[in-house]
Structure formats: structure tokens, C-alpha cells
Amino acid sequence: MELEAAEALKGAIALVGYGLAAIGPGIGIGIVAGSAIEAMARQPEAAGIARTTMFLGIAFTEALALIGFVLFFIA
Amino acid sequence: MELILASAECDPAHDIICAPSDVNELFEFREAIFSLGPFPITRTVFLILGIAVIVSAVLFFGLRKKALVPGKFQTIVESIIEFVRDGIAIEIIGEHGAKYAPWLLSIFLFVLVGNLYEVTPFINFPVTSRMALPLMLAVITWVIFVIAGIKRQGLGYFLGIVWPKSVPMALRPLVGLIEFFSILLLRPLTLAIRLFANLVAGHLMLTLLLVSGWVFISSVGDIGARAGIGVAWFTMGLGIYMFEIVVIMLQAYIFTLLSAVYVQTSLYPDH
Amino acid sequence: MNLAWTVIVAQEVEQISEEGSSGAALLLPAPEELIAGIIAFGIIFAVVWKFALPALQATIEKRQDAVRMNLEAAEKAKVEAESLLLDYRAQVAGAKGEASDIVAEARDAGEAVKADIIARAEVEADQIKVRAGEEIVSERERAEADLRRQVADLSIDVAERVVGSTLDADAQRDLVDRYIDELGGVQ
Numbered sequence: 001m002e003l004e005a006a007e008a009l010k011g012a013i014a015l016v017g018y019g020l021a022a023i024g025p026g027i028g029i030g031i032v033a034g035s036a037i038e039a040m041a042r043q044p045e046a047a048g049i050a051r052t053t054m055f056l057g058i059a060f061t062e063a064l065a066l067i068g069f070v071l072f073f074i075a
Numbered sequence: 076m077e078l079i080l081a082s083a084e085c086d087p088a089h090d091i092i093c094a095p096s097d098v099n100e101l102f103e104f105r106e107a108i109f110s111l112g113p114f115p116i117t118r119t120v121f122l123i124l125g126i127a128v129i130v131s132a133v134l135f136f137g138l139r140k141k142a143l144v145p146g147k148f149q150t151i152v153e154s155i156i157e158f159v160r161d162g163i164a165i166e167i168i169g170e171h172g173a174k175y176a177p178w179l180l181s182i183f184l185f186v187l188v189g190n191l192y193e194v195t196p197f198i199n200f201p202v203t204s205r206m207a208l209p210l211m212l213a214v215i216t217w218v219i220f221v222i223a224g225i226k227r228q229g230l231g232y233f234l235g236i237v238w239p240k241s242v243p244m245a246l247r248p249l250v251g252l253i254e255f256f257s258i259l260l261l262r263p264l265t266l267a268i269r270l271f272a273n274l275v276a277g278h279l280m281l282t283l284l285l286v287s288g289w290v291f292i293s294s295v296g297d298i299g300a301r302a303g304i305g306v307a308w309f310t311m312g313l314g315i316y317m318f319e320i321v322v323i324m325l326q327a328y329i330f331t332l333l334s335a336v337y338v339q340t341s342l343y344p345d346h
Numbered sequence: 347m348n349l350a351w352t353v354i355v356a357q358e359v360e361q362i363s364e365e366g367s368s369g370a371a372l373l374l375p376a377p378e379e380l381i382a383g384i385i386a387f388g389i390i391f392a393v394v395w396k397f398a399l400p401a402l403q404a405t406i407e408k409r410q411d412a413v414r415m416n417l418e419a420a421e422k423a424k425v426e427a428e429s430l431l432l433d434y435r436a437q438v439a440g441a442k443g444e445a446s447d448i449v450a451e452a453r454d455a456g457e458a459v460k461a462d463i464i465a466r467a468e469v470e471a472d473q474i475k476v477r478a479g480e481e482i483v484s485e486r487e488r489a490e491a492d493l494r495r496q497v498a499d500l501s502i503d504v505a506e507r508v509v510g511s512t513l514d515a516d517a518q519r520d521l522v523d524r525y526i527d528e529l530g531g532v533q
Contacts (some may be wrong), residue, residue: 052167052332059333063265069272073373102372114378123379127386131393138401143412156402177395185390207375208383
């Protein structure tokens with residue numbers, strides 16, 4: 001029975017883990033997007049490059065959150 | 076609706092707070108319509124093949140006339156193709172971009188239609204939330220950007236990854252190791268999982284909000300107070316529905332964009 | 347967490363032990379879906395590669411050709427119109443010159459006619475005047491002759507009555523005539 005209880009808690013713990021994993025990327029994506037908007041506002045003619053680079057930066061930052069997401073399912 | 080209320084313990088009339096016993100029930104339709112050898116032909120399989128039918132039909136009817144002054148439909152189809160070819164392939168990859176346009180356009184249309192199933196009434200199921208499709212697309216992207224790198228730089232492509240010239244000597248083994256994992260493993264994985272995760276999350280939110288909202292509303296006769304909660308949830312579900320349409324387009328765009336960027340970085344590693 | 351929930355969880359745990367991790371199953375590609383996906387992607391790629399992009403390219407080229415042809419036609423029409431305009435301008439200028447020539451000619455002709463008419467009228471008036479003078483002269487001569495004859499006759503009558511018809515009439519008439527001539531000469 002104790003083992004079953006531990007098994008039942010495992011999902012909840014994984015959920016907390018995912019939440020923790022999402023903190024860093026959340027802040028990171030915020031910084032990336034904020035900087036990109038700043039760059040676009042400062043140099044609207046370079047908005048295309050800034051947007052592409054922003055998506056790329058978000059993609060790299062997001063990787064950690066995505067790994068957390070996967071681990072949540074695997075756990 | 077039977078999906079979420081599959082388990083016998085969860086009777087909406089008596090026990091509203093119920094959850095699917097297994098999250099897979101929202102995503103799997105394993106009951107085969109018929110079987111082909113060892114493979115069950117499920118609803119999902121038909122939806123996946125439907126993507127090909129829909130995309131081919133749209134392209135065919137959109138471009139068949141080749142009218143000088145395009146109609147509304149032809150304009151839309153042409154602008155989608157030009158958006159991917161000029162806005163993604165050529166803009167990101169550069170002068171050789173047009174060569175990769177067919178592949179990028181296929182990815183974009185495939186993902187877009189696969190995603191759009193999520194908000195299509197009566198289908199309401201994004202086939203791209205099945206790991207098979209994002210994984211397949213990511214593997215294709217991986218193969219293409221590795222081949223592009225090898226074709227461009229020979230085996231120096233791998234050497235450039237594990238022994239990057241642009242960082243100080245002392246850091247090279249460490250950065251090389253990170254780069255190796257990042258480029259050859261994490262890139263395709265995150266590419267696949269990003270699409271998968273977004274669509275899974277979207278589908279979960281829509282299903283939970285809309286279905287549970289509906290369940291609450293339909294229980295008006297039993298418990299009046301719950302109907303209010305149901306209306307709130309249903310409204311929120313509709314808001315998320317609009318949000319999901321944006322997410323769908325954005326994810327198709329990002330998948331295509333990142334595929335192009337990955338090819339670009341293996342063609343021109345210094346940039 | 348009520349009892350039903352725990353029962354569900356327990357069932358789930360059983361499922362996990364049977365099929366492996368339930369959540370992870372979501373992350374594993376189903377083979378039939380993978381195959382369907384490859385087929386669908388292959389079809390889409392073939393359609394895009396062999397039909398869509400060439401068709402779009404053809405349409406764009408057709409459009410470019412049409413635009414170019416229209417521009418060329420417009421250019422040609424413009425050149426033609428300009429040459430036509432020049433022609434018309436030249437024609438109009440010619441016509442204007444001709445018109446002013448005609449007007450000048452007409453004016454000259456009118457003047458000539460006018461001068462001719464005046465000259466002729468003057469000539470006629472002179473002729474009329476001359477003729478009138480001649481007529482007046484001849485009338486006077488005739489009247490003088492009449493008067494002379496009548497005076498002579500009268501004088502002879504008077505003299506006959508005085509002398510009594512002895513005198514030769516012709517000789518007497520000559521005498522009278524001479525006398526009158528002398529008178530006329532005196533006058």
C-alpha cells in the first residue's frame with residue numbers, strides 16, 4: 001500500500017518538477033521577447049532580422065521547458 | 076464527450092469533478108476501423124491521410140487556373156506559397172533557399188492542416204499532437220540539415236561542431252560536446268516536442284474547458300449553481316479557442332522557420 | 347481525494363505495470379500513424395514539388411510577361427500617338443497658312459475688283475460728261491441755225507412788205523445772212 005501511495009504521488013511530484021523546469025525558460029523567453037521588441041522599436045527597418053533571431057532565441061530557451069514537459073510525461 | 080467521461084466512475088449527473096483515468100484517452104483512438112496486416116487503421120490514420128488530400132486539393136484548385144488576375148482563393152494560396160518561399164526559405168537560407176522551398180512548403184502545409192484539425196468542428200483533434208508526426212517531420216529536417224552540412228563542408232561539418240574554431244582553445248572540448256548534443260540531438264527533439272507539446276496542451280485545454288463547461292451547463296436541472304460555473308468555463312474555452320487558432324499558425328510558422336534556420340546554420344556555420 | 351479517485355489511481359497503477367508508463371506512451375510514435383504520416387508527407391511533397399511551385403512560377407512568369415507586353419504596347423502606342431500629334435500639328439499649321447493665304451488672295455482680288463469698278467465708273471462718267479457736252483453743242487448749233495433761218499425769213503418778209511416784192515429773194519437772203527454773220531462776228 002505504501003508503494004501504491006508513492007506511485008500515486010509520483011505524478012504530482014513530476015508536475016512540480018515541470019513547474020520548476022518552466023520557471024527558467026519563462027523568464028528567459030520574457031527577456032528574449034522584451035529585448036527583441038526593444039530592438040524592433042529602436043530599428044524598425046531591422047524588424048525582420050530581430051523577429052527571426054527572437055524566434056531562434058525562444059527556441060533555444062524553450063528547449064529546457066520542453067525537456068521538462070517530456071520528463072513530466074515519462075515520470 | 077464520451078472521451079473524457081469514459082470511466083464508469085465518472086457520471087456527470089452525480090459526480091461532476093471527474094478526470095480521465097488516463098491522459099491517453101484524449102489522444103488515442105486505438106479502436107481500429109479495420110486492420111491492414113499488423114497495423115490498425117484508426118480515425119487518426121484517416122485524418123493524417125486526409126491532410127494529404129486537403130493540401131493537394133487546395134493547391135490544385137488554387138493554382139489550376141493560373142489566372143493573370145487571381146481570384147480570392149488563388150490569391151490566398153499564392154500568398155501562402157510566396158510567404159514560405161520568399162519569407163522563410165529565401166530570406167533565412169539565402170541565395171540557395173529556393174532549392175529548399177518545396178520541402179519547407181510541404182512542412183508548413185502539413186503542420187498547418189494537421190494543427191487546424193484542432194479547431195475544426197467535429198474533428199477537434201490535432202493529429203500533430205500524436206508524437207509520430209512531429210517526430211517524422213523533425214527527423215526529415217534533421218536528415219536534410221545534416222546532409223546539407225556534409226554536402227557543403229564535407230566531414231568538416233562534424234569537426235566544426237565538436238571542435239568549434241570560434242571559441243578559446245581551453246573551452247573547445249566543453250563547447251564542442253554541448254554543441255554536439257545541442258545540434259545533433261536536441262535540435263530535432265525540441266523541434267518535434269515543441270509542436271507536440273503545444274498541440275497537446277492546446278487540445279487538453281480546449282477539451283477540458285469546453286467539455287467540462289458543457290457538462291456543467293447540461294447539469295442545470297440537477298444543481299443550478301453549477302451552471303454558472305459551466306458558462307464561465309465555456310466562455311473561457313471559447314477564448315482559448317481563438318488563442319489556439321493563433322498558436323496553430325504560429326507553431327506551423329515556427330516549425331518551418333526553425334527548419335530553415337537549422338539548414339542555414341549548417342550551410343553557413345560562421346553566421 | 348475521495349474513494350473513487352483512489353480507485354482510479356489504483357487502476358492506473360495497475361495499467362502502468364501492465365503497459366509501462368502511461369504518460370510516456372503519449373511520447374512514443376504509433377507505427378501506423380508514422381507510416382500514414384510518411385505517406386501523407388510524401389504525397390504533399392510530390393504535389394508541392396512537381397505541381398504547386400512550378401505552377402506558381404509559371405503564373406508569375408505569365409504575369410510578368412503580361413505586364414511587360416502591356417508596357418511595351420503602351421510605349422508603342424505612346425510613340426505612335428506622339429508622331430500622330432506631330433503630323434496633326436504640321437497639318438494644322440499648313441492649313442492655317444493656307445487659310446491666311448486664301449484670305450490675303452481674296453482681299454487682293456477684292457481690292458482689284460474694287461479698283462477696276464471705280465476706274466470703269468470714272469471712265470463711264472467721263473464719257474457721259476463728254477457726250478452730254480457734245481449734245482449741248484450740237485443742240486445749240488441746231489438752235490442757232492433755226493434761229494438764223496427764221497430771222498432771215500422774217501427779215502425778208504418784212505423787207506418784201508416794205509419794198510414790195512421787187513427784190514430778188516435769193517439775193518436778199520444772202521445779204522441778210524452776211525449781215526447776221528457780221529452781227530455774230532461782232533458778238
